[in-house]
Amino acid sequence: MTDFSFELLGADGGARRGRVTCAHGVIQTPAFMPVGTAATVKAMLPENVAATGAEIILGNTYHLMLRPGAERIARLGGLHAFMNWPGPILTDSGGYQVMSLSELRKLDENGVTFRSHIDGSYHTLTPERSMEIQHQLGSDITMCFDECPPYPSEKADVARATQLSMRWAARSRAAFVNRPGYGLFGINQGGVHEDLREQSAQALKEIGFDGYAIGGLAVGEGRALMFSTLDFTTLMLPTDKPRYLMGVGKPEDLVGAVARGVDMFDCVLPTRSGRTAQAFTRRGPVNLKNARHGDDPRPLDDHCSCPTCRNYSRAYLNHVVKAGEIIAAMLLTWHNLQYYQDLMADIRRAIESGTFAAFEADFQSQYGQGDI
Ligand SMILES: CC1(C)O[C@@H]2[C@@H](CO[C@@]3(CNc4nc5cc6c(=O)[nH]c(N)nc6cc5[nH]4)OC(C)(C)O[C@@H]23)O1
Numbered sequence: 001m002t003d004f005s006f007e008l009l010g011a012d013g014g015a016r017r018g019r020v021t022c023a024h025g026v027i028q029t030p031a032f033m034p035v036g037t038a039a040t041v042k043a044m045l046p047e048n049v050a051a052t053g054a055e056i057i058l059g060n061t062y063h064l065m066l067r068p069g070a071e072r073i074a075r076l077g078g079l080h081a082f083m084n085w086p087g088p089i090l091t092d093s094g095g096y097q098v099m100s101l102s103e104l105r106k107l108d109e110n111g112v113t114f115r116s117h118i119d120g121s122y123h124t125l126t127p128e129r130s131m132e133i134q135h136q137l138g139s140d141i142t143m144c145f146d147e148c149p150p151y152p153s154e155k156a157d158v159a160r161a162t163q164l165s166m167r168w169a170a171r172s173r174a175a176f177v178n179r180p181g182y183g184l185f186g187i188n189q190g191g192v193h194e195d196l197r198e199q200s201a202q203a204l205k206e207i208g209f210d211g212y213a214i215g216g217l218a219v220g221e222g223r224a225l226m227f228s229t230l231d232f233t234t235l236m237l238p239t240d241k242p243r244y245l246m247g248v249g250k251p252e253d254l255v256g257a258v259a260r261g262v263d264m265f266d267c268v269l270p271t272r273s274g275r276t277a278q279a280f281t282r283r284g285p286v287n288l289k290n291a292r293h294g295d296d297p298r299p300l301d302d303h304c305s306c307p308t309c310r311n312y313s314r315a316y317l318n319h320v321v322k323a324g325e326i327i328a329a330m331l332l333t334w335h336n337l338q339y340y341q342d343l344m345a346d347i348r349r350a351i352e353s354g355t356f357a358a359f360e361a362d363f364q365s366q367y368g369q370g371d372i
């Protein structure tokens with residue numbers, strides 16, 4: 001089995017082109033990870049997710065521990081077999097989802113105790129338990145157990161959460177089962193504060209990880225503050241390891257974050273939007289509920305090679321959206337995931353050819369124009 005590795009293949013300004021090798025395959029970076037929270041990328045068959053060009057998907061410790069249970073998935077052969085996804089899987093560690101989804105009962109040095117948002121049962125997550133669950137799932141990339149402070153928070157509370165998260169990072173590292181091909185990513189915290197981000201980066205580098213995520217963003221701070229935080233944070237992280245910006249984001253966010261040195265992304269936006277009639281196109285988002293599409297024979301995006309754009313008109317999409325037909329979620333989700341993967345492929349090509357700055361300028365001029 002080959003070791004977990006990251007190769008930096010090239011750079012163009014702040015943008016980086018790389019390759020991650022892990023147990024279940026190779027990931028070209030910059031990469032976008034579709035979100036498969038409950039062991040499914042919603043409204044998509046796994047083979048169709050792969051057809052969009054996605055090489056790695058994200059799973060969630062929090063959701064899978066509550067239902068169907070990590071031990072049950074392990075008994076059934078692990079998450080890859082269970083959900084029929086043969087490629088790499090990254091799993092989030094659960095802390096963030098506890099804060100954003102469940103009724104938190106207790107947070108202390110040991111971990112968090114919470115009530116399931118599904119059936120009200122009590123559960124405890126600690127760094128050790130989170131590592132055990134992600135091992136049982138068989139994740140190629142395990143995330144440290146951390147505490148992501150809400151936004152906005154007093155700086156003192158961000159500092160407290162950051163220092164706790166760094167102690168939990170050390171416990172995560174100690175509890176992680178080291179196997180060739182499987183990696184553990186640390187999560188940088190510190191809110192929008194340069195000094196706290198620096199403390200967090202130093203602490204993580206001393207422990208040593210296979211990759212470094214930037215947490216605590218995409219929590220409502222807005223694009224300007226996210227970018228200004230990235231401006232100083234990515235430079236604090238090792239250049240020879242992948243950098244993963246958690247929960248991001250809109251197409252404009254991806255391009256701007258790549259320019260600031262980010263290699264990996266995940267976001268529910270393309271899939272969640274696909275279920276709410278929102279489609280992404282080169283000229284910006286389009287709402288298929290809008291009556292103006294009712295007689296439009298054109299495809300969503302004539303640059304797109306996905307089945308939706310090859311075989312269906314906007315008029316048809318408007319019809320099945322208004323009728324609440326299941327195919328609406330299928331077709332729009334597929335298109336949105338294809339759009340995101342095509343955007344990442346265009347970004348990778350631009351970095352390879354040293355034309356990323358021109359690509360970014362062209363993207364911004366086209367994307368903001370709005371639908372035709
Ligand atoms: C952008 C968009 C559409 O994504 C939605 C909704 C609200 O934002 C999101 C995405 N933002 C996001 N920031 C994160 C920070 C951390 C973090 O610090 N630690 C760990 N372990 N995991 C994280 C996962 C994160 N996801 O967060 C939830 C609440 C999961 O829904 C997502 O707006």
Ligand SMILES: [Zn+2]
Pocket residue numbers: 300301304305306307308309310335338
């Ligand atoms: Zn399409």
